[in-house]
Amino acid sequence: MRKAAILALAAGLAAILWGLAARQMLPSGWPSLPFDASAMSLQQILIAFGMMPRGMIALVAGAALGLSGALLQAVLRNPVADPTTLGISSGAQLALVMATIFAPGLLEVGRWPVALVGAGLAAGLVIAIGARRAFAPVTMVIAGMLVGLTTSAIATAITLSRGEYLLSLVIWNGGSLVQQDWSGVLSLTAVLIVGAIGAALLARPLRVLSLGAAGASALGLNVAGVRLAVILLAVLLAGAVSAELGLIGFVGLAAPALARSMGARSMGQVLALAPLIGALILSVCDGVVLTLAGATGEMFPTGALTGLIGGPLLIWLLPRLRGSTPPGTETAEGIAPRLAHPVTFLIVFGLAGLALAGLLAWIGRVPHGWAVLDWDSFNAFLPLRLPRIVAAAAVGALLAMAGAILQRLTANPLASPEVLGVSGGAAIGYALTLFATGTPIPALQMLGTMLGGAMALALVAAYARRRDMPAERVLLAGISVSAMAAAVLSAIMATGSAQSWQVLAWLSGSSSTVGWWQAASLGGLAVLVLVLARMAARWLQILPLGPEVSLGLGLPLDRARVGLIALAGVATGAATVLVGPVSFVGLMAPHLSRRIGFARAQDHIAGSALIGAILMIAADFGARMAGFPYELPLGLFASLLGAPWLLWLMMRMRR
Incomplete structure (x- = not known):
């Protein structure tokens, strides 16, 4: 009963916030079905093809991210796994940035294939690293978040280096739910339906897998096959959201955690409740963004609030993690050599650094190519370069x-x-x-x-x-x-x-x-x-x-x-x-x-x-x-x- 009351309260808050934001735009009257743009005022068109799809896509995308996070946490037995902490969303981001700048022809068929490839590659890399350490939770999250930081840093730097794409890429990276029609809602709804069917089919294998890889294998479960299927399904859900809306972080982390805190214990309960909670989280966050925009005139992307939620939640969950990174991992690279006279090598490296600095200060580029500065030019440029x-x-x-x-x-x-x-x-x-x-x-x-x-x-x-x-x-x-x-x-x-x-x-x-x-x-x-x-x-x-x-x-x-x-x-x-x-x-x-x-x-x-x-x-x-x-x-x-x-x-x- 308490669980239903909390969900009803969250749903009511989301509806109130969305309704207030819509009413600020439309004091005259709501558009009626069927939506006919030729018979509507400009404000009604904005409601019918902007605000209403935005409200729906918040629910659908939140549900998809919640389900993706629940699947990842179940298959990896890791309470802090989600598309953000495992680098999946950042992989989609980097793929779309690189395609936009270096190969725009790939986007002619849409952003989805590119985003899914990027998300899949990032997830594959993290899973490959985790498999070498038996999917230890801390190792998985460290590897995933480092891959995410890597891809995000490269995407940001590439974006900045190409000014003609700067504005569109930066806005997309922020995770905005702005919509112009209903196509995004329909596309994500189709993906969510596929994800829900897949999750229902995989719920029983996931319950068996919760016994551990050894126990599940002894019962005849194809552990590798189940893991691959679940991860592919989670990547599909998260990659589709990233392609459509940009980076929406940590909803997939919060939704399953809140589902378990509300009493969901079985695999089926978590998989059913997490999408609902994810939908409400993103809808409430977007309602807050719209309300603030109406009061201040400044529109922030919804990814701002989800980022603020996810970081503290992840830190709160840290003490509850099981498993650790084994100490002494330096030995994994083999026995490191030991210099007999390290001071000599330190002196050599110091001299090498000075020589490199002098060389790079002396050479440069001019309109006709590379050049070595003459003495007068060197003296003129040295105060600037040094x-x-x-x-x-x-x-x-x-x-x-x-x-x-x-x-x-x-x-x-x-x-x-x-x-x-x-x-x-x-x-x-x-x-x-x-x-x-x-x-x-x-x-x-x-x-x-x-x-x-x-x-x-x-x-x-x-x-x-x-x-x-x-x-x-x-x-x-x-x-x-x-x-x-x-x-x-x-x-x-x-x-x-x-x-x-x-x-x-x-x-x-x-x-x-x-x-x-x-x-x-x-x-x-x-x-x-x-x-x-x-x-x-x-x-x-x-x-x-x-x-x-x-x-x-x-x-x-x-x-x-x-x-x-x-x-x-x-x-x-x-x-x-x-x-x-x-x-x-x-x-x-x-x-x-x-x-x-x-x-x-x-x-x-x-x-x-x-x-x-x-x-x-x-x-x-x-x-x-x-x-x-x-x-x-x-x-x-x-x-x-x-x-x-x-x-x-x-x-x-x-x-």
Whole structure:
């Protein structure tokens, strides 16, 4: 009875919000069936072919996402699996962005095939990674959200680099439910019907699979076949929504969780109740958006509210996860070499970085091709190029040291500053400062950005203080913050305001505006972080052995975790303030350092800093030269360097 009352209350709220929004547009009277545009006023046409399809598609899309999330959570036995956390929606996004820009002919038959291919490839990659670790819940979500962050970063950078498609792609990425006719409703309804029939047929096999893969196989169930069928069905539902509406995040996470909290226990109950709850969630969120639009005149995409719901919900569900990422995963790559004389190699890398910086400052492009600057031209350009080279090197070093600290702290090779949540929090702080002050002065802009990063850091640190919280859950908390930030920023950018373009440009990453004092500040901070990290070398050497060993050796575990996360957060936040949330250098550099042979903690940190500096100098040069005479996003080059490494690394990891 309580369950029915809650659902009725939510349905009533959605109906009231939608009715109020429609009434604001139509004070004269409702359109009557059959809808004949020639006999309607303009306001009635907007209601019949705009507002009413919008209200229906919110219900249909919410139901499809709720059912998709319930299927994924059932087949993977993972309470935080959904199209967002497993990278399915982001895969569809990247496929559509790339098709729009590089192969528009593929869209002649519609967006659906392209979106479904992208969603399927992303899901296939995540499932392949998860299968190598027996679909451990934490591993699956970390892999899925990292794939999602990868694809989203590349899609954003490519979008920014092609201005003629910028507005349409940004608005689509925000997840807007705006409709012009009933075709989208009919298409998604057909997909939902197929999904419902498929879910009904798969409910019994899923109940058997809930006993575990071994038990289900002993009962004669084709486990691989059932998993494939369920995942394909979930991808169809989520990919269709992404193709029609853009990115609507976390509805598939919230709906099954709320269904279970309302008393649904059996597989059939969850599969039946989750679509209904998903429909109500999206309908209420869209009603709130329409009501705010009527009151303020500013229309936000509905993806903004669903993103705000999903992040806190995911963090709330983290302690309820079972399964973990096994410690010591570095051994999955084989025994790392150990240099006999690491100091010599550190000196060589330092000299190599200086030589590369000098070489890239000396060469450039002119209208007729590549050229080596003469001495006079070199002297003229050096004051312009040197600050950004120094800043790029310092940013690379800061991100690399943060990544090395996090990987040792969590004993997880997938840890990096980008998934700590600090970059996402700093980006929200930057965006809110722009919207609150219009054109803020640099000091205020820096303060807002640092405060945003500090809030994200405080949230993650709160998890780190819990001794019963495994280190990989701390990493997952950071990923949750990053995913929530990405959803909110997509919605902000989709408003099309002047501030949204500034946010988009900053998110792509650029060192072009860095002056001497910023470069010197970053360089000084990089040196300070290096010194502090070397002072904490004993902590960093012991922590990968696990919490029990660390406590047995007298390590102050709580203080060590909080202190190291704070150090990594400051390094990441400072780099983010000036050049945007550059991606994946903090993941690559520590791994390269370890594989080269920098085994001891202090050598690992120093080697990571030097390699990160070299990588960012190279990425900055590519950003300046590849699109000459225009500068392309620095984040694009960092992502293109990091994404293949990330995928290769995850595919090598085993249980």
